[in-house]
Amino acid sequence: xxxxxxxxxxGELEWRPWVAPLDLNAATEAQLVALKVTPSNRAVGxxxxxxxHDPEALSERSPxxxxxxxGAKGLPRADRELGAVAASxxxxxxxxxxxxxxxxxxxxxxxEVMERIQADGVDxxxxxxxxxxxxxxxxxxxxxxxxxxADAAPLHAQGLTDLExxxxxxxxxxxxWANRLMQTLGEPAAPAAxxxxx
Amino acid sequence: xxxxxVMDYLAGLPPGSTLAALRRERPDVVKHLQGSDDVxxxxxDDGGLTPAERAAAALRIAELLRDDALKAHYRARLAALxxxxxxxxxxxxxxxxxxxxxDAVLAHVDLVTRGPGSAERKDIDNLLAAGLSSHAVVSLxxxxxxxxxxxxxxxxxxxxxxxx
Numbered sequence: 470x471x472x473x474x475x476x477x478x479x480g481e482l483e484w485r486p487w488v489a490p491l492d493l494n495a496a497t498e499a500q501l502v503a504l505k506v507t508p509s510n511r512a513v514g515x516x517x518x519x520x521x522h523d524p525e526a527l528s529e530r531s532p533x534x535x536x537x538x539x540g541a542k543g544l545p546r547a548d549r550e551l552g553a554v555a556a557s558x559x560x561x562x563x564x565x566x567x568x569x570x571x572x573x574x575x576x577x578x579x580x581e582v583m584e585r586i587q588a589d590g591v592d593x594x595x596x597x598x599x600x601x602x603x604x605x606x607x608x609x610x611x612x613x614x615x616x617x618x619a620d621a622a623p624l625h626a627q628g629l630t631d632l633e634x635x636x637x638x639x640x641x642x643x644x645x646w647a648n649r650l651m652q653t654l655g656e657p658a659a660p661a662a663x664x665x666x667x
Numbered sequence: 668x669x670x671x672x673v674m675d676y677l678a679g680l681p682p683g684s685t686l687a688a689l690r691r692e693r694p695d696v697v698k699h700l701q702g703s704d705d706v707x708x709x710x711x712d713d714g715g716l717t718p719a720e721r722a723a724a725a726l727r728i729a730e731l732l733r734d735d736a737l738k739a740h741y742r743a744r745l746a747a748l749x750x751x752x753x754x755x756x757x758x759x760x761x762x763x764x765x766x767x768x769x770d771a772v773l774a775h776v777d778l779v780t781r782g783p784g785s786a787e788r789k790d791i792d793n794l795l796a797a798g799l800s801s802h803a804v805v806s807l808x809x810x811x812x813x814x815x816x817x818x819x820x821x822x823x824x825x826x827x828x829x830x831x
Contacts (some may be wrong), residue, residue, distance in 0.1 A: 487791040488801050522805040523714060529699050530809070536695030542738035543692070561784025613822035621702030631827055632692055638823030639696055642816045649812035651785040653779050654805070657775040 491516030545635035555606035556644035714802030
């Protein structure tokens, strides 16, 4: 992990692309259709315009992301965000960790949880249910080949159903995907200073 | 496009099994996971990154992640697309790399799989300088990210299967 995790809690980072974003004036019909479906209302802009270079992949990934992070019932949304933050910490994605830490805190009103993860990473001391979620998420992110049937036991012991464990798995896996796009097609950047126009 | 659900196949979940049924409680995920697989490996417009190269890149990731089922899956896919075995040698053997464009692709596969946090602008610049289009760079990035996703879903399903 070579990049600092600045502004981890605050979710105020912007993203600067390394591949020239699509010029909307030159967009094909397929690209325009793909851009109508965006993974989250915060991510429109440069990131989506970069991904639109491959409209077929973008058109499938956006509804997949939404199904995983927002699908009804099953694992509470905040716990999916916790899985996303754990994966993002392991993968070193400051941008993703920042955005999803903020969402977790908005959903739970428990800022101390993300403060602990900010301080201690995926080794943070949390309540037993969240600790089980954090441990599994980190292990699955780090080395999927090391995951064994016994790793389900702590989750089951905390009352997670198989559907909830599947939801958590999907969320963590989705961030194995998202973190790899965000960190390799561009970089987080400090927001443009609104008070100091150039 | 195949009628086989790739994730069920990889995880060894027969139709009607408990875990196959559990997956169907997330119909959008099943549909768009398969849809992603289809467009990543058999796109209508490949942007210059061929289906054989895509299978070879995926095989390399399966190797890095030490996933035998994924390796077998992509090895078979690659064998069908690259009967000479030339690409397979570059990802499975110790053969010296062949040409700068493919060297650059494989270096990026390794970097993004193992240490996405250490990627830099020069890594993308290398791909563009090696002749990949913006479309191909994004397709390659989606492919690498997808196979990393796929391996985690597969690992979770295997865990649930073994714990049942």
